[in-house]
Amino acid sequence: xxxxxxxxxxxxxxxxxxxxxxxxxxxxxxxxxxxxxxxxxxxxxxxxxxxxxxxxxxxxxxxxxxxxxxxxxxxxxxxxxxxxxxxxxxxxxxxxxxxxxxxxxxxxxxxxxxxxxxxxxxxxxxxxxxxxxxxxxxxxxxxxxxxxxxxxxxxxxxxxxxxxxxxxxxxxxxxxxxxxxxxxxxxxxxxxxxxxxxxxxxxxxxxxxxxxx
Ligand code: SF4
Numbered sequence: 001x002x003x004x005x006x007x008x009x010x011x012x013x014x015x016x017x018x019x020x021x022x023x024x025x026x027x028x029x030x031x032x033x034x035x036x037x038x039x040x041x042x043x044x045x046x047x048x049x050x051x052x053x054x055x056x057x058x059x060x061x062x063x064x065x066x067x068x069x070x071x072x073x074x075x076x077x078x079x080x081x082x083x084x085x086x087x088x089x090x091x092x093x094x095x096x097x098x099x100x101x102x103x104x105x106x107x108x109x110x111x112x113x114x115x116x117x118x119x120x121x122x123x124x125x126x127x128x129x130x131x132x133x134x135x136x137x138x139x140x141x142x143x144x145x146x147x148x149x150x151x152x153x154x155x156x157x158x159x160x161x162x163x164x165x166x167x168x169x170x171x172x173x174x175x176x177x178x179x180x181x182x183x184x185x186x187x188x189x190x191x192x193x194x195x196x197x198x199x200x201x202x203x204x205x206x207x208x209x210x211x212x213x
Pocket of ligand 1: 034035036037038040041042043044047074075076102
C-alpha cells in the first residue's frame with residue numbers, strides 16, 4: 001500500500017456513540033484491517049478487506065458530508081501508513097479529529113495532533129497481553145482510555161489498573177454490548193466511588209446493529 005492510499009470499510013455521517021463527544025454529529029471514517037481478534041468484536045466486517053481509496057478521495061467524501069467533527073476508527077486505524085497525512089489534511093480543513101485505537105500499537109506521533117480514545121484491552125477480550133502500556137505516557141489532557149468490560153472479573157481487573165492512568169485522562173468503563181448490564185456496572189462504580197465515566201454505546205441504543213448509522 002502506498003502511503004497515500006487506505007483500506008476503507010465505510011465513511012458515513014452519524015451521531016458519535018462513544019466517549020466524551022458522544023451525542024455530537026460526526027463523520028465516521030472506518031478503516032479496514034485489525035491486528036487483534038477481540039471476543040466481543042462488533043465490527044468484524046472491518047477486520048479484513050476494504051475498498052482501497054486515495055487520500056484525495058477520502059477528503060472529497062468527508063467534505064461532502066458537511067460535519068465539523070471526524071472520528072477515525074476501524075479495525076485499527078494506526079495500521080494505515082498514511083494516517084498522519086490524513087489527520088494533518090483534516091486539521092488543515094479546520095475539522096476536529098478523534099482517533100480510536102485498540103492501544104496495542106505506538107501512538108506517540110499521533111497524540112499531539114488528534115483527540116485519542118485508546119482501549120486498554122481487558123482479559124475478557126482475549127487480547128490483554130497485547131496492551132502497550134507505554135502509550136499511556138503519550139496521552140494528553142482530555143484524551144480518553146476505554147475499558148470494555150465483559151464481566152465482573154473484567155471490572156475488578158480494570159479497577160486494579162486505574163493507578164496507571166495519568167491525571168487529566170478521562171477513563172471510560174463500557175459494558176460490552178449484551179454481556180454485562182449497564183445498571184449493574186453503574187452500581188459497582190458507585191459502590192466503589194470510582195472516578196470513571198459510565199460509557200454507554202449511544203449508537204447501539206439508537207441504531208442497534210445496523211451498519212452505516
Ligand atoms: S480491536 Fe476493535 S476492530 Fe479489532 S478485533 Fe478488537 S474490537 Fe474488533
